[in-house]
Amino acid sequence: MTGVRVLVGTRKGAFVLTADGKRDQWKVSGPHFSGWEIYHLKGSPADPDRIYASQSSGWSGQVIQRSDDGGVSFQPVGNQFSYDGTPGTHQWYDGTPHPWEFARVWHLEPALDDPDTVYAGVEDAGLFKSGDGGQSWHELAGLRGHGSGSSWQPGAGGMCLHTIILDPATASRMFAAISAAGAFRSDDGGQTWRPVNRGLQSEGIPDPDAEVGHCVHRIAMHPSRPEVLYMQKHWDVMRTDDAGETWREISGNLPTDFGFPIDVHAHEPETIYVVPITSDSEHFPPEGKLRVYRSRSGGDEWEPLTNGLPQQHCYVNVLRDAMAVDSLDDCGIYFGTTGGQVYASADSGDHWAPIVRDLPAVLSVEVQTLP
Amino acid sequence: MIRVVLPAHLRRLAGINGEVRLDIAGVVSQRSVLDAIECRYPMLRGTIRDQDSQRRRAFIRFFACEEDLSHEEPDASLPDAVASGAEPYLIVGAMAGG
Secondary structure, eight states: OOEEEEEEEETTEEEEEEEETTOOSOEEEEEETTTSEEEEEEEOSSOTTOEEEEEEETTTEEEEEEESSTTSOOEEOOOOOOOSSOOOEEEOTTSSEEEOOOOEEEEEEEOSSOTTOEEEEEETTEEEEESSTTSOOEEOHHHHTSSOGGGOOOBTTBSEEEEEEEOSSOTTOEEEEEETBEEEEESSTTSSOEEOOTTOOOTTSSSTTOSSOBOEEEEEEOTTOTTOEEEEESBOEEEESSTTSSOEEOOTTOSOOEEEEEEEOSSOTTOEEEEEESOSSOOSOGGGOOOEEEESSSSSOOEEEOTTSOOSSOOOOOOTBOEEEOOSSSOOEEEEOTTSOEEEESSTTSSOEEEESOOSOEEEEEEEEEO | OEEEEOOHHHHHHHTOOSOEEEOOOSOOBHHHHHHHHHHHOGGGTTTSBOTTTOOBOTTEEEEETTEEOTTSOTTSBOOHHHHTTSSOEEEEEOGGGO
């Protein structure tokens, strides 16, 4: 393992940050797609030179970009995301029916074993798949059409499908998460789906423990333990040990259990990271102190990680797709803020330093560990 | 005794800790409950419903007894469980509002 490539999506372009395995000297390239919102970039696990990027703007809609040379150059590929059949309605934020309308791609998840296969999670919530390197897309309509779609509603960022997790042990199993509908699982490669939200409690819906309607912010899995999932919900940090059949709260001693990202250490499946945020209306860290919290026990017991992070007057947010881990021997942790900083730790979170300080608001951070 | 739960940002605005408890004479409806709240906490006028039209603000929802009452008529009677205080009347900020 000789280096890392950090892919950063921002409100006004994409940036590629590279370093050797020490991760102390960084080269910054960008902005790519200057002026466009880059909700997400992600590299293929099967071919690190293959990178997909979601590029969008209020003026001109959605574009998908693909790189075949590790982010040096990109070419636009297919951008037609047509819902299967008659899309119908979901619940609008005020509770009225609202027609399903495509807005943007929030998340791109390349397949584990084929660089030409990639999944896209979109707003309004739906799941699409391409088998030809992003040239064409078709909806996996069993998710949106499984029966509860008319009761889904938007979160503050829109009604988005933001998390796609592919099970490395069982190729036919995948998970998706939607704000505000909840977590869903497919056991047949995405053809059929069912909600997996038992144990979640949410105040923002009439029935707090309803089967759907929960504002899940992010789910993370360690590849060695695919039955264990960690969730940062609107409020509450949760865990399942049975692939979503039942969830239990693991917020423990966190200063607040509201937040957006959650991630798992590359080599320690019980070591997890969150960034507590004050509340649903106060999207900044408690007390103006930017603290990552780490649990080495799979939840419940958390420790603040502050070394190198601002501990006064800090009022940025860390969005749901803006945290990632590398797989070098000493695991690196990365996150980006709405203030434009990208922080890195090369020692599992014990020490932090900014790679860059003044980018546009960071929407997403992914990292590739390069051979 | 009617029990009303307000969202955190409105509790802070009005300096309220916990539930609001109201005694309402006559029909217990969404309108009479909101009238009573706004009478006791004038700073909440306009934050739950428009002051002129009295229409619910779009990002505010009304729940009770595991039901969404947001689109019920404002003068319709609330469920007996709310009128008796067995269940609270929930004024909720839509998840899209945070």
